[in-house]
Amino acid sequence: MQDAIIIGGGISGLTAGYLLQQRGLDISVIEKGSAPGGPIQSERQEGFLFEKGPNALLLPDHWVEQFIDELGLSSQLQESSPNAAKRFIVRKNRPVAVPRSLLQAITTSLFSLKAKLGFLAEPFRKQISDQAAKSESVARFVERRIGPEFLDYAINPFVSGVYAGNPEELILEHAFPLMRGFERDGGSIIRGAIQHKKHQKRDGTSYKKRSISFQDGLHTLPQTLGRKLGNRLWLNSEVVAINKNDQGWQVTWKRDGENFEGFAKKLIVCLPSLAIKKLAWPQSIKLRLADTPDLPYPTVHSLALGYRRDQIAHPLDGFGVLVPSKESPNILGVLFSSSLYPGRAPDDHCLLTVMIGGRQRDDLANASKEALIDLATKDLDTLLGAKGLPCFSHLTTWPRAIPQYTQAFGPWKQTLAELEADNPNLAFGGHAIDGIAMGASIQSGKRLADETV
Ligand SMILES: Cc1cc2nc3c(=O)[nH]c(=O)nc-3n(C[C@H](O)[C@H](O)[C@H](O)COP(=O)(O)OP(=O)(O)OC[C@H]3O[C@@H](n4cnc5c(N)ncnc54)[C@H](O)[C@@H]3O)c2cc1C
Structure with a gap:
């Protein structure tokens, strides 16, 4: 026994x-x-080290960090490049950097003036009852608290990146319980987030989350x-x-x-x-x-593409690009894998990981490798100025990827x-x-x- x-x-x-x-x-x-x-599968082929499934582990707390250390893995750990904090979202077929400071938030072309004012008004909007909140979708919550443009150009691509999901059907209380807690406990997302930070400081539980991988993936x-x-x-x-x-x-x-x-x-x-x-x-x-x-678990295709660096016009100076479903590219997003972690591509080359499919593009679940490469390379040309065909490609399809x-x-x-x-x-x-x-x-x-x- x-x-x-x-x-x-x-x-x-x-x-x-x-x-x-x-x-x-x-x-x-x-x-x-x-x-x-x-x-969680990593593979080396033709000098490229690519991930078939997850690409980065966001350390959620001290304990997980300690756990990795106790396993003797600290020496193999790779921190994501400082550039990784920079993320892009597509607007009018162009990657626009997500603002990371107040000044950037004021000047960004990602959101209209109306959307920016909608964000500032968030703390003054009324709450809904606990009962109504139980079945509220992520989409309705964001529309109600901030506005439709923030839903389309911040939350929709974010939900694609995390869940390969659709904010119209994810329930806030289940999918983003912390966010729900901000409104419930603080009366607003902004006030709740500030309160949460204060409590973490007071209780000694604050932790700066870091995105990591390992030398061999x-x-x-x-x-x-x-x-x-x-x-x-x-x-x-x-x-x-x-x-x-x-x-x-x-x-x-x-x-x-x-x-x-x-x-x-x-x-x-x-x-x-x-x-x-x-x-x-x-x-x-x-x-x-x-x-x-x-x-429901949607199908997600993970397509690793290797290019010569001089084929791509974009500086690839960030984590990657997410595509809102309102925009015309077909991919969910692309990660700048070789910018994130060293040793992912041979000299003078770069590795991109393209995610395709998800809950909002169920129609692509059974697409062939040729069709997916064709679609991805066209989108990468539009978004990053990627010219010509990749010199390396590897497709992994996850028929039931993420719940x-x-x-x-x-x-x-x-x-x-x-x-x-x-x-x-x-x-x-x-x-x-x-x-x-x-x-x-x-x-x-x-x-x-x-x-x-
Ligand atoms: C394409 C993709 C990209 C992702 N990207 C990220 C990312 O960048 N960062 C991140 O944090 N997370 C990411 N995730 C999510 C992450 O991979 C999962 O959250 C995590 O791996 C789940 O681990 P688990 O142990 O809960 O489940 P699983 O890893 O699904 O483990 C379940 C195990 O059970 C086994 N099994 C199934 N049926 C049986 C059976 N009958 N008998 C015995 N064994 C069985 C399966 O083979 C599997 O190994 C991604 C997932 C996918 C698919």
Whole structure:
């Protein structure tokens, strides 16, 4: 009888497994894929180092920073270039720098005078009731508090960049709970944000978030955790049955055609929502999950493109460009990967990572590689003056990339909470419940470990 079995070897399951192992518990992590880390996959080809999934880890708090240090990864850590703070949003087919100072905010051509005045009026607008706020979309919230232009040219591209999502269907309370808290606690976004900063200072919890990667790419983190877990991490292993008895859980998984069995006091599940629904649960749990609608996950294409530096007119002096859905380019955005981190492209070359698809462009989900490269290179010519064909390309398609915290998220979370309440030795974590960024999944793994010991 082990202490815990963890299903899912993405970053949340790996973190939970590693922490429990460190605390002296006997655990197994069962992962369907051939490598740990889910979409966190980095690859070198033809002198380019590219990411197939996430490109940057935004360290969310002191603990995650310390965790990386304790894993012995500080010497391999790469801070994003100081230029990365500069971000561009497309307006009239041109990348415009997002203002980062009061003076820039006054003079920027990203927003009209009317939109700027709308922003200044934000603290004086009325709140809505808690009840109404529960189902308010991100789009309605931003329109109500600031105005439609801010929605189109700030929030729409931001939501594309983070969720590959649509602000019309994401629910503010689920997708951006901090923002909702600003209005609820401070009466306005601006006042709430100032209050929040003050409280953090007072409580000693303020933390300057930093965007990082590693010399060999982001996959260094899951690979290190995988190595530390050793034979406690079962790769290429798919769970085929879960049974429950008085002592705990019996889990059966298949690897290379052979069945393996584990018994554990606790079962921890760190899977995407559809995978949770599809597990071979005992009948009562299966029925409860079947009654709950799944979360939408759009398809996202990640296209790594290598160019000779002299093919591109733009200085590539920033994090990248986001495209509002009102503008004509088809891509969601492009990251200046080789400007962000050193060593991503051969000398005199640059690496761009183009994201395509997402919730607002479901029509591109099944597009061919040729069609996507054609579309991306045309957009990059318009936006960055990228002339000619790239000398390197690699496409990764994620058919179910990122969960959308829509209206379905409330009932989904409620069902998982009820299942946990009815089965005290069952816990859920990871991106289907605790937040959609890598940092949130690492924090989720810690929460699960803390709740287990
Ligand atoms: C294209 C893309 C770009 C992204 N960009 C960023 C970014 O720049 N920054 C950022 O912070 N985040 C980004 N993210 C999100 C980030 O990758 C996720 O938040 C994080 O990796 C989620 O980790 P997780 O452990 O919660 O889930 P997952 O990584 O999805 O882990 C779940 C694991 O369960 C396994 N599994 C599934 N079914 C079974 C089964 N039946 N039995 C056993 N195992 C199973 C899967 O193979 C997977 O490894 C991006 C995601 C994508 C797809």
